[in-house]
Amino acid sequence: MRSHHTNRRQFLGSTAAVAATAAGVPAAARPAAPLIAASPPPNRAPLAPQPFYPLPTGAVRPGGWLRKQLQIQADGMGGRIDETWPDLGPDSGWLGGKGESWERGPYFLDGLVPLAWMLDSAPLKAKAMKFIDWTLDNPAPNGMIGPRSNNDWWPRMVMLKVLTQYHELTQDPRVIPVMTRYFHHQLAEMPGRPLRDWGRSRWQDEVVSVIWLYNRTGDAKLLELAQLLKRQGTDWQGLFGPDYPYRTKTIKAEVGLDKTGAEGTANGLADHAQTLHGVNNAQALKASPVWAVVSGSAEDRKAIHNQLAILDRYHGLPIGIYSADEHLAGRSPSQGVELCAIVEAMYSLELGLAITGDAVLGDRIERIAYNALQATFTDDMWAHQYDQQPNQIRCAHEKGPWTTNGSESNLFGLEPNFGCCTANFHQGWPKLVASLWMASAEGGLAKTIYGPCEVSTAVGGVPVTLREETDYPFRDRVTIRVDPARPTRFPVALRVPGWARTASIRVNGKAIAGATAGQFARVDREWKAGDRIELRFTAEPRRVASPHGSFVEQGPLVFSLPIPEKWQKLRDRGLTADWAVLPEGEWRYALAGDAPIERVERAIGPVPFSRRSPPVVLVTQGYRLTAADWDEQDNAAAPPPATAVVKGEPEKLVLMPYAAPKLRITSFPVAKKT
Secondary structure (H helix, E strand, C coil), X not given: CXXXXXXXXXXXCCHXXXXXXXCCCCHHHCCCCCCCCCCCCCCCCCCCCCCEEECCCCCEEECHHHHHHHHHHHHCHHHHHHHCCHHHCCCCHHHCCCCCCCCHHHXXXXXXXXXXXXXXXXXXXXXHHHHHHHHHHCCCCCCCCCCXXXXXXXXXHHHHHHHHHHHHHHCCCCHHHHHHHHHHHHHHHCCCCCCCHHHHHCHHHHHHHHHHHHHHHCCHHHHHHHHHHHHHCCCHHHHCCCCCCCCCCCCHHHHCCCCCXXXXXXXXXXXXXXXXXXXXXXXXXXXXXXXHHHHCCHHHHHHHHHHHHHHHHHHECCCCCECECCEECCCCCCCCEEHHHHXXXXXXXXXXXXXXXXXXXXXXXXXHHHHHHHHCECCCCCCECCEECCCECCECCCCCCCCCCCCCCCCEECCCCCCHHHHHHHHHHHHHHHCCEEEECCCCEEECCCCCEEEEEEECCEEEEEEEEECCCCCCEEEEEEEECCCEEEEEEEECCCCCCEEEEEEXXXXXXXXXXXXXXXXXXXXXCCEEEEEEEECCCEEEECCCCEEEEECCEEEEEECCEEEEEEEXXXXXXXXXXXXXXXXXXXXXCCCCCEEEECCCCCCCCCCCCXXXXXXXXXXXXXXXXXXXECCEECCCCCEEEECCCCEEEEEEECCCCCCEECCECEEEEC
């Protein structure tokens, strides 16, 4: 009994399309090429304005190492999972078959659609179109979409987000009428058939699509539906109050999951199991800012920061996200976090950044994306983990320290523990790319997250292309080349990371003032073809103390000590396999607290996050410990002590970016000499 979610961007849609029928449009009449030279529409009254608006899907395309990473995903599970996994095969309920008919088809498309168009891949587009054509051409007479075998509102929430992205890419005239009829049907049905379990926990995800459509049609019924979704949904903002109840690691008995059938109550998981659920919490991070668009409340808009602070305080990990394996799990670095929670948290924060304009959310997105996201995959992205651990000393089929998950939780494979992440991980990298730039409410552009890319959009009706050249986060320099079709004035907001100890901005070689860490710097000028923005953000490597040990970071990257790995195939799984990863070396070390940390840069290889050729390493010193100093617990490293008494001479430790090694120590004791 599992699940998760996502959604995306915005584009110009014709209100006249609502009057069209929902019948299928002949293939020859469908737009074949993406239409991306337009700005996203602002929020329509009475919706509140927001500082930034996500650009239409496809407006931002990956470059440099990011394009390599998306191509790896396309060549691995991200583009070929349907060829080997029956749940997404030709009998899928989302293709009209009798197979899996719940969330996995929509999950798959939620990442496949942006991936296919960002890479301009005809084979991937063709795969996506099979699902999209069936969905758009086969609505029920009452407006319901999707397989007839279930009427759960939840999986439709995901498919609606798929359709918004697809419409931004193609302007397919079928989309808006189908979405409109579905929302009208839901508004009529929900009083007698209210949200339940996953849909009740994830109501805010549908509100995103409701807002998207309202901004294109002005249909007042949509605002009625948004209010109804909020009333029937979980009160996430209220949960994160002074009496927040979930302050320690979840125990099965506390949420009724120790009893047979407890998860099969009338409303799915019991309320406590839902509000403790890691992925639900990740999706809930968007609840308050998304609702702020409807309510106009400043309190709603800023409540995301309170949620993050509470999750950090009681469950935070060094990698920018909280532990949740499957439920909230405390602060030990040996507790896991589910892959679905990682990609859902990224998406929630991307929306939160657009709605609040808070630069600190950009820091958080980069922290999660450039550390936790790729850490849970093999280099070729043909196998993944359900749960990853910052201190991960083995990945084996055995009981772990998990709250409610099973013995396969940290194996690498096709669908370890549960297959939701197999379908849902696809959104992580493509939606990060889509969020690298946004439109600003003042008629310009905002540089929200850093990574190599190219942007094609329009500002004030003038087509503009921007090329961002950088090896960030492995390097500290960024160059942005601005190329408007003709000279035009508009502001560019540039996020200065909160971790930056020094920050510089130059335009055509001239220094620009206002580069303050943790804020957006604003450059408002007439831009001409060939203009160049140069940025540099620097920070020294540093040790950071946490409740369980200390970790090392520099800029957006967390660094870990790789443990020698032995990969052991457990079984073949079609085009992929399931793997255990066993340690072949020592992992117990204490950091030398007074040792310098040296940075060594290397070329970025064909696999950006790989222990074989990491683009940067940090060299420092540490002391080897014994089991008496730091033991195992539940087949994992016990929470590290803050300090460890050591003797003898230190050894050289070479730390890699967190995502590179699959066995690693991230949080260490600090050595205390006798």
